[in-house]
């Protein structure tokens with residue numbers, strides 16, 4: 041069907057709008073957290089893969105960190121286990137860890153394949169590769185009994201990320217795709233929340249941007265209204281009054297740490313919107329919640 045003059049002008053305008061963003065982010069690192077909740081629809085997955093390839097081709101260095109929480113829950117259910125979370129972190133016994141590794145391995149390869157199908161050169165990694173994510177067992181402070189530390193099993197608290205393998209891949213044509221698994225000093229694999237890995241990696245890589253793709257329009261207030269920008273003080277209030285809960289807790293904590301750690305722009309956006317990533321990075325249509333460092 042031929043384009044009308046108005047539609048053609050609109051399309052040209054949208055393409056042209058990308059120019060200053062392409063210039064600004066040229067050769068800059070963009071860490072993208074692809075949440076398990078944002079990857080459930082095949083059409084959205086294809087859109088995501090195309091967006092990542094496009095960002096690489098226009099000269100940016102996209103680094104993908106993926107989750108897979110709902111997919112892990114599905115397999116746990118099939119083997120007769122129930123997913124249990126404390127403060128947004130999965131309680132991980134040995135059997136659960138096997139399921140986590142299995143599912144994240146499959147999710148990782150699916151993303152790699154999809155990016156490659158659209159002409160990218162994705163390379164899948166976990167923190168075990170080159171032992172680039174070193175962690176120790178996480179102890180969480182109990183909310184009910186301050187001072188009491190909770191052991192939630194084989195869950196990692198990041199000690200150190202060695203960025204050299206990622207910068208090496210970035211400097212070539214490659215797109216790193218990272219599963220959130222770390223390795224302890226004695227070689228044990230540890231399950232790490234993907235938001236935590238993405239936030240820390242963005243900091244260590246001195247990324248220009250961290251974009252967390254999830255299944256809500258962003259951070260919502262008590263009445264379900266989108267909060268477009270949040271300061272540390274506002275976040276503190278939302279945690280204390282219970283507006284933020286579950287998976288949003290590690291997400292907001294990591295986002296704030298990254299913003300304070302020097303990542304210039306940290307956004308939580310709706311991965312259910314087609315091409316949400318392109319809209320966020322290459323257009324004036326900033327969507328979701330911007331996390332401010334002060």
Ligand SMILES: Nc1ncnc2c1ncn2[C@@H]1O[C@H](COP(=O)(O)OP(=O)(O)O)[C@@H](O)[C@H]1O
Nearest residue numbers: 075076077254255256259260283284285287288
């Ligand atoms: N105030 C809030 N605003 C938005 N989402 C919230 C809020 N509090 C809790 N959540 C929950 O956090 C979830 C996102 O975190 P999570 O399930 O870990 O997603 P992901 O797989 O993208 O990391 C949302 O689906 C929502 O249920």
Ligand SMILES: CC(=O)N[C@@H](CCC(=O)OP(=O)(O)O)C(=O)O
Nearest residue numbers: 076107108109129130232233234
């Ligand atoms: C310790 C911990 O909670 N690990 C997460 C890792 C996957 C993840 O973070 O996935 P999403 O981003 O899709 O939530 C888990 O086992 O679910």
